[in-house]
Amino acid sequence: MIRLKKILKEGKTIIVPIDHPIEGYFRELEEPRRIVQEIIDGGADGVLLRRGSLAKTYDLVAGRLAIVYRISGATFTSGDMGDQRLTSSVEESVRYDADAIAYTVYVAHPKENDMYEVFSRLVEEAEYYGLPVIGEVLVWENAKVDAFEYLRIGVRTLGEEGAAIVKSGFPSDFSLYRDLVRYSIVPVIAAGGPKMDSPRKVLEFVKAVMDAGAVGTCIGRNVWQQESPSKMIRAMKRIVRGGASVDEAMSELL
Numbered sequence: 001m002i003r004l005k006k007i008l009k010e011g012k013t014i015i016v017p018i019d020h021p022i023e024g025y026f027r028e029l030e031e032p033r034r035i036v037q038e039i040i041d042g043g044a045d046g047v048l049l050r051r052g053s054l055a056k057t058y059d060l061v062a063g064r065l066a067i068v069y070r071i072s073g074a075t076f077t078s079g080d081m082g083d084q085r086l087t088s089s090v091e092e093s094v095r096y097d098a099d100a101i102a103y104t105v106y107v108a109h110p111k112e113n114d115m116y117e118v119f120s121r122l123v124e125e126a127e128y129y130g131l132p133v134i135g136e137v138l139v140w141e142n143a144k145v146d147a148f149e150y151l152r153i154g155v156r157t158l159g160e161e162g163a164a165i166v167k168s169g170f171p172s173d174f175s176l177y178r179d180l181v182r183y184s185i186v187p188v189i190a191a192g193g194p195k196m197d198s199p200r201k202v203l204e205f206v207k208a209v210m211d212a213g214a215v216g217t218c219i220g221r222n223v224w225q226q227e228s229p230s231k232m233i234r235a236m237k238r239i240v241r242g243g244a245s246v247d248e249a250m251s252e253l254l
């Protein structure tokens with residue numbers, strides 16, 4: 001699969017998502033071109049984005065970053081981020097030259113099975129075009145469940161249903177993350193989350209997920225909410241691609 005190789009170069013990847021505006025107001029995303037240029041300068045492998053930001057930045061992205069086209073979403077203002085709907089199609093993704101599509105399933109949500117059904121249909125359709133599907137699994141925030149077990153089952157289910165890569169959230173007990181990755185039958189990349197206390201914490205997190213067997217990261221806010229997103233990406237790359245220590249990677253932030 002040529003498209004997948006553009007994303008998983010030598011088996012590792014750094015994808016930076018900027019698909020957030022549906023989920024709230026983010027000052028840093030006021031100028032998508034500025035952030036995309038930072039992502040390119042940092043040397044990331046791909047950018048994950050929606051229709052509007054892609055249209056605004058296509059000339060920058062083309063030939064420089066793999067396009068991971070986000071085709072699911074739920075608005076923050078709807079009050080239920082877990083109620084993911086399809087926002088595009090395989091056909092449009094191919095027309096936009098996407099290298100992969102990304103779809104999210106919220107496990108423990110009352111509509112979980114509907115989301116899996118849509119996911120499976122997308123895989124079936126995307127396979128025809130050689131378009132990899134990245135499945136994301138998150139636990140619905142209103143569910144009172146054992147997040148680890150739900151994530152582990154979700155990660156495996158997405159792989160069983162044909163995800164090329166699974167992007168996963170984390171159990172609160174991080175030591176269980178390795179077990180979650182081990183149960184997956186496809187490569188796992190780490191989701192990010194709200195901004196951490198310091199750049200070092202971000203790099204410690206990247207180191208921990210790589211040590212636990214992830215093949216890369218799909219981290220947004222903790223990249224583009226830094227003073228220099230491109231430097232942060234370079235530091236992350238030292239760990240993801242070079243196996244550097246956190247201290248070594250920190251030198252990129254000076």
Ligand SMILES: O=C[C@H](O)COP(=O)(O)O
Nearest residue numbers: 017192193218219220221
């Ligand atoms: O698709 C990815 C999400 O928008 C998460 O990004 P984040 O690292 O800011 O949580």
